[in-house]
Every structure is written in C-alpha cells, then in structure tokens.
Amino acid sequence: MVVRRQSKMRQVVYDTVVEHPVHPTAEYVYEKLKPQYPSLSLGTVYRNLGVLVEQGLIRKIESLDAADRFDGNMEPHSHVQCSVCGSLQDIFLSYDKGLDAAANRESGYAITEHNISFVGICPDCQRTQASD
Amino acid sequence: MVVRRQSKMRQVVYDTVVEHPVHPTAEYVYEKLKPQYPSLSLGTVYRNLGVLVEQGLIRKIESLDAADRFDGNMEPHSHVQCSVCGSLQDIFLSYDKGLDAAANRESGYAITEHNISFVGICPDCQRTQASD
DNA sequence: CTCGGTGCAAACGTTTTGCAGAGCA
DNA sequence: TGCTCTGCAAAACGTTTGCACCGAG
Numbered sequence A, B: 001m002v003v004r005r006q007s008k009m010r011q012v013v014y015d016t017v018v019e020h021p022v023h024p025t026a027e028y029v030y031e032k033l034k035p036q037y038p039s040l041s042l043g044t045v046y047r048n049l050g051v052l053v054e055q056g057l058i059r060k061i062e063s064l065d066a067a068d069r070f071d072g073n074m075e076p077h078s079h080v081q082c083s084v085c086g087s088l089q090d091i092f093l094s095y096d097k098g099l100d101a102a103a104n105r106e107s108g109y110a111i112t113e114h115n116i117s118f119v120g121i122c123p124d125c126q127r128t129q130a131s132d
Numbered sequence C: 001c002t003c004g005g006t007g008c009a010a011a012c013g014t015t016t017t018g019c020a021g022a023g024c025a
Numbered sequence D: 001t002g003c004t005c006t007g008c009a010a011a012a013c014g015t016t017t018g019c020a021c022c023g024a025g
Helices: A008-019 A027-031 A040-053 A097-107 A123-128 B009-020 B026-033 B042-053 B097-107 B121-128
Strands: A057-063 A069-071 A076-080 A087-091 A109-119 B059-061 B069-071 B078-082 B088-091 B110-121
Touching: A008 A027, A008 A040, A027 A040, A027 A097, A040 A057, A040 A069, A057 B069, A076 B097, A087 B097, A097 A109, A097 B078, A097 B088, A097 B110, A109 A123, A109 B097, B009 B026, B009 B042, B026 B042, B042 B059, B110 B121
Parallel strands: A076 A109, B078 B110
Antiparallel strands: A057 A069, A076 A087, A109 B110, B059 B069, B078 B088
C-alpha cells in the first residue's frame, strides 16, 4: 500500500464519521464540513472515506437507501434500519461463529465473516403511525 | 396499488430471474432476453423487476458489487458471496426469531425481519488460490 | 524536490423517468 | 375506449477519475 501522509481533510472526515451518532453518507459528511471548509470538494470526501476504509479505521455499511453509509465504530456489531424514515442504529450482539460453520457446511465457501442487518420501525415512527 | 395486467415481458423477466441459478442483475436479464426479444429495452427490465418486487414475487438482494441482484426464491434464506469472483449462492438456515427479539430489546425498533449475509471464498477460488 | 493530497469537472455505471405510441381487457 | 405496458432517450443518482496545482516531509 502507498504510504499515507497526515492530512487535515482526512482527519476531519474521519472525525465527522466517528462522532456522528447516525452513520452518515458521503454526501452528509460533505454537507457537514462544507461551511467550515468552503473549498472542500465531494471527490475529496469520497477519496478519504475510501482510504479510511482501506486502512481499517471505518467501515462501509449497506443500507436500504441507495447511498453507502460509513461507520466509525469498528467493534463487530449489527445494524437496524427503519423502513419508514431510514434511520440507522447500532445493535450489539455476540458474534455467532456457529453461523459461519453452518454456512460453510452448506455451501463449501470458506466463510470470512457474516453480517446481520435488521429491518424494522423505529420508536419515533411507531408513535407517528399509532397516532394516525 | 395499481391493478396490473398480465404482460408477456413481465412474465419472461420473471422466468429469467426464477430459473437462473445465480441471482442475476438487471443487466444480465436484459442481455439474456435481448436475442429473443430484440426490441426489449433496459428500462422495461428495470420497471418489471420493480413491479415483481413490489408484488412479492421476487426479492432484491444487495451484493458486494455495485449492481443490485434479484432472487426468485421467496423462501427465507441467506446468501454467501465470494469476495474474489463475486459469485453468489443461497444458504438455507432456520430463521432465528430470537435475533429479532434481541435486536428489539436493544434498540426499541419493531423488528420486521433480518438478513444474514455471508462473505467468503467459493470452492473454485479456493482451489485457484491454493495453486498459486 | 518529491510525492501524496486537493479541487474541479468530466465521466462512469446503474437506475429512474417523461413521453408518445402500442395493445390488452 | 381506457388504462397499462412498452421502447426510446434523456436525466438522475451516487461514485470514481484525470488533471493540474498545492503543500507537507
């Protein structure tokens, strides 16, 4: 891998992902930083997110939406996404190695990891729907 | 929902998804049908895949690749994708309702479903790598 | 001075959409 | 006839990339 320099932009991109409670999209990171760094470009955000993922500092997670989201919490954990409003939250479950073994038995694939993603309705949207 | 007509194109799109062992992308379905239906357009394939998903006849599944894939098997099951060649295969595991309950306890979301996706290396690629 | 980082804009691959015409019920 | 389906092409969308310049080491 290429040796990376310290970079201001990469640092603030990283901080934004880690600090933000909801796992942000690239677009969100861009919008968030733009006021403070008016010269920032979206390409740089994508480039730095890519570098950070490659360095194992953040993870890319899929979501119901089209856009990728990024997660600064590297502890193994799952996610639940609200099918109504799209909000995404962490779920911490113990990693079940038995699933990998079972999957290997069935498929012959050498399993390296699994991801469990939940779909549901968040507390806020439950309230909103109840009061309809 | 709008009342849908029977449609030849929708039928053949459906058949292609269901019959194909590997879960095809929209592009693949298009390429597969084009020789037999030269006037077919990619827009129609996308539209029909969308309608079929909406009708619950097929599922859209995420993959490591950029393009969505579609799955004509509606039994609840998981998938494993090869991180080397991208091949995708079904995995049948019993649905563990306990996971949904645990996720609900942790997040407060009303869980409607979960998906387990495995990443691994397929038998073919294992052989190829071993012989390197 | 060298090489990585950046901004900008163009390009990319996938998917959606507006429109006018075709065709089933 | 009415309404859905279709082909076509353009556009939308998230993302990547080529380029020239900037700046840290």
